[in-house]
Amino acid sequence: MSAQSPAWDPAQYLRHAGHRARPFTDLVARVPALPGDRPRIADLGCGPGNVTALLADRWPTAHITGYDNSPEMLDKAVVDHEGPTAGGGRLDFEPADARTWTPGEPYDLIVSNATLQWVPGHPDRFADWVAGLRPGGTFAFQVPGNFSAPSHRLMRELAGSARWRDRLGDTLRHADAVLGPEAYLERLTGLGCAADVWETTYIHLLTGEDPVLDWVKGTGLRPVLTALGDDPAAREEFLAEYRTALREAYPAGPHGTPFPFRRVFAVATKEA
Structure with a gap:
């Protein structure tokens, strides 16, 4: 990732909100019971808050804080989601950077959805985050595992070509932006957690003109x-x-454009 932080567009990101929310709901479904009756929850890299709000469905009495370093994303989250929740909890949002954020109070759950791939060396932060959990609390995250897929490989190859390398050569993340499932398992168990780590490849059926390009415009x-x-x-x-390269790599079918997307998940529970 280059020194310049990318500018985020909440509207573009939310164009594929349904597909993007699926891994989050699959992740949260594997989180065990939390230790607190009124859980304290942090969502690192909350984006526009649409999936952060889903946490209140699972834990209605929780105080949930979404953290993000994008002013545009936080503004959207505050407008659309901040305030009391139907179950008597609360949802709020604060600026923070996952590269430096450390829990300032005990949390029952720290969750991160498709954010840590933007944080170089993020496994080195796990110890601080696990330390910030209550006994029996959980740290859960999912990250894309598709950096070798055509969508990302073609992007990197083009950025590194003679035409673009001077302007874009060091702009994009590489295949080592995330670890493999086994490496995450080793890191988390090494911190004394009971860890559940897995991977899933979703086959998203996208519609519209150049839908894979439209998808990556919101993220990668x-x-x-x-x-x-x-x-x-x-x-x-x-x-x-x-666009030309993506059309060849992801040809449209009769019902849309299949877009395989591998993701890596981890749920780590601290000893009670």
């Missing part, structure tokens, strides 16, 4: 769009090249 392509944000002509030139 943000660093490129940010780096070229002051040069609309160059931005459109890059998008045209990338």
Whole structure:
């Protein structure tokens, strides 16, 4: 990831909100009972808050705080979701960066959904986050495991080509942005947690014109769009090249465009 943080567009991100929420609901479904009657929950990298709000369905009395370092995402989350919840809990949002955030109080659950791939060296943060859990509390996360997929490989190859390498060569994350399931399991069990780690490949059926490009515009392509944000002509030139490559890699079928997407999940529970 380059030194320049990508600018986020909540509306673009939410265009595929249903598909993006599926891994979060699958992750939360594996979280065991929490130790507190009125749980304290942190969502690291909450984005626009749409999946953070789902935590209140599972734990109605919880005080849930979503943390993010994007002002645009936080503004959307506050407007759409902040306030008391139907079960007597509360949902609020605060600025924070997962690279430096440390729990300032005991949490029953720290959850992170498709965020840690943006945090270089994120496994080194696990010890601080587990230390911030109550006994019997849980740290749960999911990250994309698709950095070798055509969507990301083609993006990196184009950014590193002769035409673009001077402007984009160090902009994108590489295949080592996340660990494999076994490595996460080793890290979490090494911290004394009972860990459940798995992977799933979703086959999203996307519709519309150039839907894979539309998807990555909301996430993985943000660093490129940010780096070229002051040069609309160059931005459109890059998008045209990338669009052509994606159409070949992900051909549309009679019912839409199949988009395989591997994700890695971990649920780690601290000893009670």
